[in-house]
Each structure stands twice: as structure tokens, then as C-alpha cells.
Amino acid sequence: MPQRTVLAVLFDGVQSLDVTGPLEVFAGAETCAPGSYRLRTASLDGAPVRTSSGLTLVPDAALAEEPDPHTLLVPGGAGTRRPDPRLTDWLRTHAPRAERLVSVCTGAVLLARAGLLDGRRATTHWAYCDTLARHHPAVDVDPDPVYVRDGHIATSAGVTCGIDLALALVEEDLDRRTALTVARHLVVFLRRPGNQAQFSAQLSAQTARREPLQEVQRYITEHPDADLSVEALAARATLSPRHFARAFQAETGVTPGRYVDRVRLEHARRLLEDTTDGVEEVSRASGYGTPEAMRRAFVKALGVAPAEYRRRFHPAPAP
Incomplete structure (x- = not known):
């Protein structure tokens, strides 16, 4: 079984749950199937970042030091509103090299800024779908689903939807039983399919x-x-x-x-x-x-x- 590296991009103003939610899913899968995932975090300069809730996250390395991952995870948060231009440039150059590109919440905005969603169907937090569609008309924005898959790119809606998407990816990579085991250990109330609406x-x-x-x-x-x-x-x-x-x-x-x-x-x-x-x-x-x-x-x-x-x-x- 090949080991898949999951690299989460960190930046100031990131939403902490956009990072920790999916990573906890992959970590749970690694516990169930040792050797299945290798988890990494990186910021532009390798420096700690302050999340939107005030927590400090210490990355493993600088983005420039990390080899191309299997899965590149781009979280959202307030920091996506005025991102560092260097981050957009890095994504434009390096994100296409990942076998799988995943965004959580307004992480889709960063991907759109880098031109990575042009001509593709995508989603984001319901409150930002109109803004994403207006500023990036080349993106086919769908405001309803929990997550959207378009080729090797997957975008998810607000915050906890990143957990739903990560569970779906674990099921795809390993098997359904592992994904359900992880969901139960995390006490996820409902493992939602991607086409389920964002709201009950x-x-x-x-x-x-x-x-x-x-x-x-x-x-x-x-x-x-x-x-x-x-x-x-x-x-x-x-x-x-x-x-x-x-x-x-x-x-x-x-x-x-x-x-x-x-x-x-x-x-x-x-x-x-x-x-x-x-x-x-x-x-x-x-x-x-x-x-x-x-x-x-x-x-x-x-x-x-x-x-x-x-x-x-x-x-x-x-x-």
C-alpha cells in the first residue's frame, strides 16, 4: 500500500478547524492502516502562524522545503481575504504538481486567485459563493453541495465539510470500513455524501x-x-x-x-x-x-x- 503525503498549507488568519479537522481524519486512518498517510504542515517561511481564533500553529517546514505531496490541503479563514501574494504565486506554481488538490471553506478563494479553478466546478462556504462567482466568473460555483469533485481537484463548503470530504477521500484511498471507523472515533454525527445540501x-x-x-x-x-x-x-x-x-x-x-x-x-x-x-x-x-x-x-x-x-x-x- 503506497503511503500518501498530505501537506496542509498554513498562513496567518487560517481557520484552525479547516486544518485540524481533515488532518484528524487522515491521522485516524493512519492509526487504522499504519503507513497509509504521512501528515505535514508548512507555511511560507516556516514560521508559526496565528489562526483566526488566536491559536498559534507551528509548521513542520517552509513550503519551499517540502517535496510535491500526494494531497495538498488548502484551508480557508480570514487570511484568504488579503493573502500574501507569495502564497498565491506558490500555489499557482506548485499546486498543480500534487496528485490531489483539496480546499476547505474559503481555501477555494486561494485556488481561484491562483487560476486553478478556471473552467471547473467548485464550492465554498455558502456565505462566500456569490463573492467567489462574481470575482472569478471562469469558475462554475455550486453553492449547494457539501463538497465537489472535479477531476483531481476537490473543494468543500464551510468548516466541518472538510471533515466530510476527508472521510470520502479516506474511503477512496483505503476502504469504506476504515472511513466509517474514523467517523465513529471522531463522533461525527453524520457522514454526509458530497451531493447533500450544506444545510439540514x-x-x-x-x-x-x-x-x-x-x-x-x-x-x-x-x-x-x-x-x-x-x-x-x-x-x-x-x-x-x-x-x-x-x-x-x-x-x-x-x-x-x-x-x-x-x-x-x-x-x-x-x-x-x-x-x-x-x-x-x-x-x-x-x-x-x-x-x-x-x-x-x-x-x-x-x-x-x-x-x-x-x-x-x-x-x-x-x-
């Missing part, structure tokens, strides 16, 4: 302004198996069904039915990923009623049936 149903919808509608949102999340018809929810908000439906959509940006669908799908996915409950039990607990209703919802939203979805997270034991 609760975060992607706006929080209602009025307390009765906020209470309805909480109730839906906590009771996905309850009667969540418009009539039942309207009664909880003490509104007529028509008034409730209009007010809910106006304040959250989605219809009550769409919100319920998203919550139930996420609840079912978590149960399939994190428990051994049967498909029939999961369908009842998530409010679908029957396995067939849940199967239709999964195929429509994810393109895969519940049983196959579970196999992705719980592969059969090796013979």
Missing part, C-alpha cells in the same frame, strides 16, 4: 418570526411520526388551515408539506445510518407509515432505496 431541513428553511409558527417547526422536528397535516399543524398554531399555510410559507420560505417531507427524510436517514432498526420500524418512526411510502420518498429525493442507502453506511463484513 431545519437550517435551510428560515426560522419563523411568530412564536406559534416557531413552535410548529419544533413540533415537526421532534415528532416526525405524528399527524403533520396542514389541518393538524394549523390547529396547533390556532390558525385556520389557509391562513396557517400562507403564513408558514411566507415566514420560512417553504410550504408546510415540503418542510415536513425534508424533516421526515432526514430523520429516516439518521435512523438508517446510526441504528439497526428495521426498514419497517424506521418508516413508522419517521412518519411514512409503510416501507413503500418511505422507499418512494428516498428514490425521489436521493435516487436510491432505503436498503441500499443503509448498505452504504453499514457494509457487509469482509469474508
